[in-house]
Amino acid sequence: MADKTDKIFTNFKEHSVAEFFKKNKQMLGFAGKVRSLTTIVHEYVTNSIDACEEGGILPEITVRIAEISKNERYTVAIQDNGPGIPKKHLGKALGQMLAGTKFHRYAQQRGQQGIGAAGCTMFAQITTGKPVKVVSEYRDKRLMCKVGVDIKTNSPDITDEIEEENPQKAHGLFIEGEFGECKYERSAQSPSEYIKRIALANPHVTISLTEPSGETTTYTRSSEIVPAKPKEVLPHPLGLGVSDIVEMAHRDAKSRSISKFLQSGFQRVSSARVDELKGLLDGRTEGLAPIDFEKKPPEMTWGEGEALIKAFAMVKWIAPAADCIRPIGAEQIQASLANILAPEFIAVTERPPKIYKGGIPFLVEAAIAWGGQAGRRSSTNEIGSDIIRYANAAPLLFDTSGCSITQAVKDVDWKRYKMKNFEEEAISVFVNVASVHVPYTSAGKQALSQEEEVYQEIKNAVMEAARRLQLHLSGINKERDQELRRSAILRYVQQLSKDVVDLAGKGKADEVNAKLQNLIETKYKSHIMGEDA
């Protein structure tokens, strides 16, 4: 045994996060040729929109995909009009994983993990051996260079750097990468569908896609308002875990006391609320260990953190600030669905923000489109239901079945809402989950994990829309029932008229029929108008 175990530990090594994601690139969405290409477009486009919004700029984005060799190698080039990236940060932003501005902030953005763009750089490198070309116009400089990733150390590898003056202070970022193991097609999971859906949920964005065929599609913005910059907010006390509060306390070197820490580190914690907490935590409430609110935050123990969390649950809080969350907006969803699906009926829900574990606010928008072009057509043109998923207004095209949105929508008891078989209805269910931290199942950001509060809220939002659809359908069904009864009566009247004339031996069947019909139509009309007949 000795020899064997000796050998085990001679191989003990540490690995960089870039090595990890190179070996597990499917976790970043690089799984399958079509999906890889859509992932690249997704990462670049969401970064560009985020950057523009951070800079208070109406996004203007062009994406160009060109074929180097069919079903294998493509270039993807993206140009935005965002603020650009300063020289100091360019390498890290595009060539180092887990580096970025977004990771620790409580602000809603599409990207959030500091992996996306560096992941694309890595994918270019491992499939074609080539770094990505970059032109960054930031303030008075124009920087041109190539960026790669040193995978062994997870650090950027910058070459061919040229810096120029930029006297006009043009601003924007251009990235062009060459990628292998890709395939361009026009399917429900393709870059073209992705960009269409981006346009659907982001009315302030002008975006164009040039496909390998040379064809260019441009979606022009319908709103000229730059959305308010996503606010960075403090976490809400409700739903926080013990480790969250203890860790935050231990990191707080500034606040003089736990009292101050609570007021400065969280939203909705006023001095009145702290007094209330002090009252609960003075040692006289059963099950709550007393806390010294005057000691320094780094001295907080796990037990004190636990007591605080328990006390949080006993206080009445104001709901989390909604201004950190930017919904797409009911009007916009309504307009987009009407425009694209031309359905018979649309119901959009508007609901207040909620919070989930960790004190993280989120908001669910749901809509149902029914009839018309709603739903999905199969290749044999059969109609089925469609679930249109978004997180922070970025479309989710993959991992459908593993997504909490799909689960919540399917778990609705559709029969209660007059749907015989949900799978076979001409229905599109639209869901957007907006949050400062979307609980994705993986770094590929294509599915939401099973967070109970989020799942339940999605279900509730969809059910709210479904109830309105039900009312509409009941209306339709009532009308149909009445229409059936009416035509049955009219057929009967026709026969009756003939019989009456025959029996009487005089008069004209047509005339009698017309009179009777008139009488019935009048009665029928007043009936459906809700008047007493």
Add this chain to the structure above:
Amino acid sequence: MADKTDKIFTNFKEHSVAEFFKKNKQMLGFAGKVRSLTTIVHEYVTNSIDACEEGGILPEITVRIAEISKNERYTVAIQDNGPGIPKKHLGKALGQMLAGTKFHRYAQQRGQQGIGAAGCTMFAQITTGKPVKVVSEYRDKRLMCKVGVDIKTNSPDITDEIEEENPQKAHGLFIEGEFGECKYERSAQSPSEYIKRIALANPHVTISLTEPSGETTTYTRSSEIVPAKPKEVLPHPLGLGVSDIVEMAHRDAKSRSISKFLQSGFQRVSSARVDELKGLLDGRTEGLAPIDFEKKPPEMTWGEGEALIKAFAMVKWIAPAADCIRPIGAEQIQASLANILAPEFIAVTERPPKIYKGGIPFLVEAAIAWGGQAGRRSSTNEIGSDIIRYANAAPLLFDTSGCSITQAVKDVDWKRYKMKNFEEEAISVFVNVASVHVPYTSAGKQALSQEEEVYQEIKNAVMEAARRLQLHLSGINKERDQELRRSAILRYVQQLSKDVVDLAGKGKADEVNAKLQNLIETKYKSHIMGEDA
């Protein structure tokens, strides 16, 4: 704009991989209370079995789960009889992510990413604030300590260390952690089901589980043979990517030439095979750039790597060595399924290893159990099909719908195999994918990603088993058809006997009937025995 963009970049930070996985712990399988507990058991048990096998030891494992507070907090303790971990490596093995022996090796093991145990340590810490307790008996030392993770730096945090002599050289590892946000239940995704499935696929393991109720279930090994230690193998040239070969060449400081590098770095590359490659790459074959086989490997260019990969595809290779892959074995699968499901019919496939992208060998074992206790019973006792998924003999209980195994099984055209509706059949489909690198969708290791070659091989293996099931079912159907025909004839014979007696005016209907029946049964029997009547 200037002010805004200034602010963006002041927040630029780098993050540790531990911070990343703390924020994205669902990627490690910590999503939902039940799943979190099963994930912990899974990580510890697979590590223990791997360690025992590396040490050439028959695994003897006890797992104890105790309740601290119901549906919230539990301790999980595991004791194995593996080699233990030396002091030098203990911290990294249990308190640092992406550190370990397994990451870069081409050897089949259950764990492979160097995250599992450290992920559990982190989960204990963020849900209870407590480090895990460890006792490692390694050679002549017994080390007791507590291990935590410094999340900001991804480094181990060791406290309360006591080292003793271990004169008997007892060996093994004991870990006990206290975990919050957990729930113990006995469901299809619970620790008890997990351990049952571990036993099902690992006949050489003795493992016991003590549940919070105090009840202990022990699965005793049925095989006394320690499986051969998984061999570390060189990658096979087929299926390698350009980046793989270029990177390997650049890391090879030892080999004198590219010729030598190819022979020492890959399996199945003999000097004869190199001569063949030289012939292809001498500049005379169209589409293949010439290569200087005598230069040092680190000088290999991307273009040369590309040419090599193209040439690899033109050479006839011996299939990858199978000895690096350890299947469960057809006999064992047959015995386990028979034992647990008592089905009417079992078909197990045995297929040779294949390779997928990156030159990674893998092997698929598939089995179908039909009838008896096969399939899944719903809460209302309705029967449905069941898919039993394994990767390297470790059960996959979660992410069912997102798994390539599920996809491949469902994509089989079951109607061709006499299944009217696969979902409603009493059928269990067993699939184990064995490989030196299983393509998991996430670090939670519960689903396989959509690797084309793996997907297709799973489908083929299942179809092979399905064909045998079909033959069996045709047999059954044939028997049923014959039985129907036989009883129809016998009813007819009865009537005929009466008519004959009536017509003749003599004889007894019973006697005639008996004679005719006898005649028919004889004919019928010889017919079904395949003899000429």
